[in-house]
Amino acid sequence: MKDMIRRAAENLMAAKRVVALTGAGISVESGIPPFRGRGGIWERVDPMVFGHIDTFEKDPETVWRVLIRDLKTIIDRAAPNDGHKGLARLEAMGRLKAVITQNVDGLHQAAGNTEVLEFHGTCALQRCMDCGGRTPTRDVDIARLPPRCPCGGVLRPDWVFFGEAIPPEALRRSRQLAAECDLMLVVGTSAVVHPAAYMPVIARDAGALVIEINPERTPLTGVVSDYLIKGGAGEVMNALISELEGMR
Incomplete structure (x- = not known):
């Protein structure tokens, strides 16, 4: 080498x-685990269900619980x-x-x-689905899911879900x-x-x-x-x- x-x-x-x-x-x-390949996130989570924007819009609590919550914890600790x-x-x-x-x-x-x-996009920020405001993921309280913006809107990762451009x-x-x-x-x-x-x-x-x-x-x-x-x-x-x- x-x-x-x-x-x-x-x-x-x-x-x-x-x-x-x-x-x-x-x-x-x-x-941080990869999404694809051996040991990747998509081995345990169906990407076209829990990684799709349609699922998130219909049931954000479940997507947070199954996919985003654990990933937030990993990224919060990562350097x-x-x-x-x-x-x-x-x-x-x-x-x-x-x-x-x-x-x-x-x-x-x-x-x-x-x-x-x-x-x-990024999981280091969460975006409000109502007002569009962004909050650092480290500062988001996930004691209750889905977490919400001060305006009351649901927070989502500022990343690209399947089904988005x-x-x-x-x-x-x-x-x-x-x-x-x-x-x-x-x-x-x-x-x-x-x-x-x-x-x-x-x-x-x-x-x-x-x-x-x-x-x-x-x-x-x-x-x-x-x-x-x-x-x-x-x-x-x-x-x-x-x-x-x-x-x-």
């Missing part, structure tokens, strides 16, 4: 506009890991412009990244960033959920270098990405930051 880290560091030093695309794999090290911190350090070093994420945990912002495009501005800006970058880091995503998984394709088609950081191969490997650094996000990002700092 050492040679691959060196190669990635050299590519990052040469790049002018670097963008990262992240998925659930970067947050697993913070104790950025070395993967998140590494991307924040890349930004502080002037090497990373923005993060496009499929995650809803808010950990990129907590780590220090300033431009974070959240494809699927990707936020148009997040999609527009992500496409713009992908088309304008000259290097894209793909970190901790299986690259099977669209339209987020199409961002590396946009980057590649515009002439960007695409580097994967993942424990295993993905549909991008050898097809879209230029090379894969196998390993956990925290381990690889620590090695990459160390190599970059040595170059400076």
Whole structure:
């Protein structure tokens, strides 16, 4: 892996506009389970029932009890890991412009990244279904379900339920960033959920270098990405930051 880290560091030093695309794999090290795959949330909860906006609108209490309450507890306790911190350090070093994420945990912002495009919204905030006001999830009292806004409206995660559209501005800006970058880091995503998984394709088609950081191969490997650094996000990002700092 050492040679691959060196190669990635050299590519990052040469790049002018670097963008990262992240998925659930970067947050697993913070104790947040993925939605998909082995051990994922959708193994125990039917996504097209409890993850669908129609179910929430009809029975918010049940969706809070079955799905959102436990996830809120996990995210409340979670902290950025070395993967998140590494991307924040890349930004502080002037090497990373923005993060496009499929995650809803808010950990990129907590780590220090300033431009974070959240494809699927966030569970770090709750939005009132009546007044539209937003409340930090940590501050929401879940002694009674569903929790309510001071105005009396039901609170819901400020994320994208099944049956809802990707936020148009997040999609527009992500496409713009992908088309304008000259290097894209793909970190901790299986690259099977669209339209987020199409961002590396946009980057590649515009002439960007695409580097994967993942424990295993993905549909991008050898097809879209230029090379894969196998390993956990925290381990690889620590090695990459160390190599970059040595170059400076």
